[in-house]
């Protein structure tokens with residue numbers, strides 16, 4: 001299901017003293033099976049944009065087309081339930097998403113709501129809780145009796161359980177321990193590669209962006225200011241500086257080396273390659 | 285001098301499993317201490333025990349020389365500023381300005397000074413343009429900034445951060461970290477930072493590692509963060525500079541272990 005966003009704007013609290021334009025004339029096309037990072041500084045509009053993808057927020061101008069569903073400003077949309085089954089959105093704050101009294105019910109809610117039998121939905125929940133790295137005996141606990149990182153995992157499990165075609169993840173690894181973050185990103189990558197699902201990830205972690213995504217979209221003050229291939233993006237250090245983006249650690253390392261007169265070629269994009277080049281230079 | 289002392293402290297939410305299990309550790313006055321550990325290892329529980337938000341089953345907590353008990357609770361809370369893991373749990377005021385002011389009112393700040401202080405701290409986290417906005421209707425990173433400003437405005441002796449910068453953009457995070465290091469250096473504020481960011485731990489004075497409610501490692505970053513196998517087994521990670529040093533070793537060159545990139549690059553320069 002391709003996505004096309006056309007001239008989309010969003011104003012919070014329109015026509016009130018608290019009105020705030022959060023998105024301004026956004027245009028993006030996303031093809032099936034892409035894995036994309038959406039980045040940008042605090043308050044640039046990332047969460048506002050992704051909440052449009054399953055119609056939790058509606059455009060105040062412009063439109064979005066997802067598959068054959070069109071959501072347009074000032075036009076009543078039908079079939080939003082179908083859309084929400086196809087586009088799974090994990091919120092930036094898991095607390096906004098968890099509400100059932102047990103984790104089992106919480107994860108099973110999505111599938112059940114979309115017509116799967118109660119038994120099947122529970123089966124799904126048992127499967128998903130393990131996939132996100134929690135023990136099955138958590139299922140009877142309340143999601144509110146969990147730590148921050150555990151809640152994040154439950155929120156992700158609930159969305160995965162619905163088997164969406166498009167996975168939209170708003171800072172999905174914030175609050176996860178390092179192993180949890182890596183496992184989760186590997187999982188999203190597998191879902192993308194093995195099942196050809198579209199994955200859109202909001203992230204502040206440039207390491208992740210570089211390692212896992214092919215395309216990067218950069219937002220600034222409610223606008224898209226860059227949309228390009230990840231490797232090209234991180235190669236252009238002037239652009240990064242201009243956008244106030246700290247490069248991933250590997251590139252910081254290469255820059256530091258360069259300052260000290262140790263040259264490493266642009267193509268060396270893994271620790272292993274960099275070290276090999278440095279050692280070659282030393283031996284020469 | 286010890287600013288925080290935790291002795292054999294145990295806590296359970298449900299009386300079946302101890303979320304914090306006979307834990308002992310201390311935080312030196314004026315130090316920047318980081319507390320790391322896997323999800324569910326008990327970090328936030330400890331933070332809540334330290335300000336008496338949860339009541340321990342057994343053990344003792346001493347803060348700035350005072351034993352934490354009903355009698356001392358409010359004296360201790362005046363000394364400790366905490367930023368919770370979820371900023372939504374922190375907000376009290378209807379506007380950002382009110383929210384920053386809230387702690388000040390409790391501290392008997394004259395109203396003539398109030399606005400100056402509010403502006404100063406809003407500015408310190410770059411939220412001066414949002415003073416009239418509702419804190420709950422902000423972006424994730426903006427909420428974290430406001431939560432931090434509110435706590436800093438109270439000028440606490442001890443600052444506890446529970447993943448307080450987890451949703452900031454890299455530059456914003458660097459700015460807040462610099463601000464905290466400055467408060468630590470200049471005002472001798474004692475910092476206890478709960479984090480999953482190993483690079484932040486590498487820049488601290490002292491690292492405490494938790495596993496299932498137990499302290500399993502403790503020491504300077506140099507002492508703790510070199511233990512690759514142990515840290516990976518604990519679902520944690522090692523600093524990036526050590527990953528590079530390990531690759532050098534793999535390719536036959538042993539470097540002195542440095543936990544910052546600058547340190548590492550200096551070592552590499554010695555190779556020539």
Ligand SMILES: Nc1ncnc2c1ncn2[C@@H]1O[C@H](COP(=O)(O)OP(=O)(O)OP(=O)(O)O)[C@@H](O)[C@H]1O
Pocket residue numbers: 012013020021022040041042043044045046047048049092420421422423424425426451453
């Ligand atoms: N419910 C709301 N009401 C009014 N304004 C809002 C609301 N939510 C967000 N905003 C504003 O809209 C702008 C964009 O916010 P958004 O949450 O989309 O940013 P973001 O890019 O996700 O930032 P972060 O990285 O901090 O999460 C911000 O200036 C924010 O203050």
Ligand SMILES: Nc1ncnc2c1ncn2[C@@H]1O[C@H](COP(=O)(O)OP(=O)(O)OP(=O)(O)O)[C@@H](O)[C@H]1O
Pocket residue numbers: 144145146147148149150175177297298303321322323324325326327328329330369
């Ligand atoms: N309100 C609660 N009721 C019952 N159990 C809880 C509650 N809060 C936390 N727990 C459990 O206590 C343990 C410790 O939780 P805590 O929140 O201290 O972990 P944490 O180290 O802060 O984890 P994270 O990195 O995910 O924030 C976890 O196993 C969690 O499931």
Ligand SMILES: [Mg+2]
Pocket residue numbers: 046047048092170423424425
């Ligand atoms: Mg956001």
Ligand SMILES: [Mg+2]
Pocket residue numbers: 147148149327328329369446
């Ligand atoms: Mg926690």
